[in-house]
Amino acid sequence: MIPASLFPLILFIFLVLLLSSMFRVLREYQRGVIFLLGRFYKVKGPGLIIVVPFVQQVVRVDLRTLTMDVPTQDVISRDNVSIKVNAVIYFRVVDPQKAIINVENYLEATSQLAQTTLRSVLGQHELDEMLAEREAINSHLQRILDSSTDTWGIKVSNVEIKHVDLDESMIRAIARQAEAERVRRAKVIHASGELEASKKLQEAAEVLSKQPQAIQLRYLQTLTEISGEHNSTIIFPLPMELMEAFTRRHKD
Known part of the structure; x- marks a missing residue:
């Protein structure tokens, strides 16, 4: 049996525990979903909130990313x-x-x-x-x-x-594919260069055909470039007019 003199003390402790469980503190990034007898009541927080024990329940939710x-x-x-x-x-x-x-x-x-x-x-x-x-x-x-x-x-x-x-x-298959792609691009670039060079040579030939003296100068420049190399090539320069004479006689 509990002495009657202890009832006030027990009641006081019970009230203190009850009141302490009523107050909850929610941080700035938290919210409390309140249920009243199992049904949704409201969302509370942040700060100090009051939850009635045995009647209300709270579920904390974090709002941070x-x-x-x-x-x-x-x-x-x-x-x-x-x-x-x-x-x-x-x-x-x-x-x-x-x-x-x-x-x-x-x-x-x-x-x-x-x-x-x-x-x-x-x-x-x-x-x-x-x-x-x-x-x-x-x-x-x-x-x-x-x-x-x-x-x-x-x-x-x-x-x-x-x-x-x-x-x-x-990974090896992708590496082979990348290598084949680089080879393809190199061939396309080389072919584009050859096409552009052929067009420039055609333009140069048209310009040189209009001035026979220009062909002679180009011929002499080529001889100078060849003679500058250290090789055993023997060159006999012939006048272009001589070649034209042979060409004209052949036609006659």
Whole structure:
């Protein structure tokens, strides 16, 4: 039996504990979703809030931007290349009521949705597009996730693909493809140079044909260039008029 003299002390301690459990302090980045007898009542915070014990319950929600790693996913691209891709998403809760009531666990739900969306979207692109147009793919992923999580009170602000891992055989194939592309470009550049040189030679020939003296000067310049080299070539210069005489006699 409890002595009657202790009842006031016990009652005082009970009241102190009851009052202390009524007052909660929420930080600036926190909100409290209040339930009254199991039904949604309101969202409170930040600062000091009062929660009636046994009648009201509070669920704390963090409003700061959260970072979540998307585990490595096996993806088959549109051109049938098997790759491993992982990513990171940045999101935050903008509506605490929806985040608590509309979904059981918004963190787990967002993670699972990000994994499935990553596989689905990347499967629609070829490997070259994943490597060259990463910013566009990131924006596409962000828009899909943001619209899908809107009913959960979550705002997805950014999605970044971190790594795209390939098999060794595929890396060697890409290296051979890049080498072949460089060889093709070198041949095209060489052919373009030959075409341009042939056009310039044609123009030079037309100019020289108008002035026979220019041909003679060009011939002498060629002899000077040849004689400047250390070789055993013997050159017998012949007048161009002599060649023209032989040509004219042959025609007659």
